[in-house]
Amino acid sequence: MFRQVYCFIILTIGAFQVKAQVGTYSTINFPNNYTNTITSALYTSNFRSGFIYQSNGSINYGLTGVKSHNFRFRWLAHDNGGIDYSTDTDQLMFLDGYGNLNLKGNLTANGNIGIGAVPTSDKVTIDMGSTRGVVNMVSDGDNAAYLDLKFSVKNTASIAADKPIFWEASLRKDGYFSADLTGPTLEFYAVKKNGAGYYAPLLFKSNGDVILAGARSATNGNVGIGTTDTRGYKLAVNGDAIFTKIKVKTYGGWPDYVFSDEYHLPPLSEVAAYVKEHKHLPDMPAAEEVEKEGIDVAEMNKLLLKKMEEMMLYMFKQQEEISKLKEQNEWLLKKCQ
Numbered sequence: 001m002f003r004q005v006y007c008f009i010i011l012t013i014g015a016f017q018v019k020a021q022v023g024t025y026s027t028i029n030f031p032n033n034y035t036n037t038i039t040s041a042l043y044t045s046n047f048r049s050g051f052i053y054q055s056n057g058s059i060n061y062g063l064t065g066v067k068s069h070n071f072r073f074r075w076l077a078h079d080n081g082g083i084d085y086s087t088d089t090d091q092l093m094f095l096d097g098y099g100n101l102n103l104k105g106n107l108t109a110n111g112n113i114g115i116g117a118v119p120t121s122d123k124v125t126i127d128m129g130s131t132r133g134v135v136n137m138v139s140d141g142d143n144a145a146y147l148d149l150k151f152s153v154k155n156t157a158s159i160a161a162d163k164p165i166f167w168e169a170s171l172r173k174d175g176y177f178s179a180d181l182t183g184p185t186l187e188f189y190a191v192k193k194n195g196a197g198y199y200a201p202l203l204f205k206s207n208g209d210v211i212l213a214g215a216r217s218a219t220n221g222n223v224g225i226g227t228t229d230t231r232g233y234k235l236a237v238n239g240d241a242i243f244t245k246i247k248v249k250t251y252g253g254w255p256d257y258v259f260s261d262e263y264h265l266p267p268l269s270e271v272a273a274y275v276k277e278h279k280h281l282p283d284m285p286a287a288e289e290v291e292k293e294g295i296d297v298a299e300m301n302k303l304l305l306k307k308m309e310e311m312m313l314y315m316f317k318q319q320e321e322i323s324k325l326k327e328q329n330e331w332l333l334k335k336c337q
Helices: 002-015 255-259 268-278 287-293 297-336
Strands: 027-029 036-041 050-055 059-064 072-076 091-096 101-103 113-115 124-126 145-152 164-172 185-192 198-204 223-225 235-237
Touching (some): 255 297
Antiparallel strands (some): 072 091, 091 101, 164 185, 185 198
């Protein structure tokens, strides 16, 4: 009985054996109800050579070409039928012989990456988890720069010649726009179209200084806080500001000339007549002008000091007159005694 069962098992296994292919074949066939092959081929013209496992469900893996022929390891997705090698529409990503990884390229609008997370509609999504996470870019660069982070415009046809085609944050050794050669600087700048120059509005020097201007004849903008219209001023603030100390540098014309012998001090009667007519002191702006244009702090301090010095001169003259009147009064008192 045992012998009969054993023979039945052997016969049963033999009935289901697949005849193996032996020898050298460019295609190895796997019997199934759909196309399922492993193909080996050499295409030196399109660099798609090597070992490929192909089925009507997917392309599982492939090795293509040697490095000298632009080696690529490709990940493909494909329905049943021939693979589209002409336009690469089946290609999901590839890794070339230089270590460059390309996801989708310009094949579709997809090809997003999720690191520590499921890919989202954003190109790159990184989930740092519950602990502190860092995205660290490290480079030794050369004697001019360490590394750059670039934001580029893809289609520049409609951009004017004096407008940026890309913005770049550059960790530099050469202080290109900051003129700082003492240590690495971080410089945020833009390159204008057609080589028309640069914008260099934000620079961080190696001593911690923040510079809102650039060397190399870069175009420098203005800074607005609480406003989008700087009205041509280097700094425009719409709101309150507080300082522990402020220094305004003037460029000459400090009113010490009021005390020179050549200075003409107008008579008080003229000043009184001017004030009566204009309702403000000579040389001082009117209220309407201040409300419209504001005031120049340095210029206003010069004007206020000038008026103060003129007041001192008037006081000196009045003191001289008071002293003379006092002397005359004393003389008259002596005469009357």
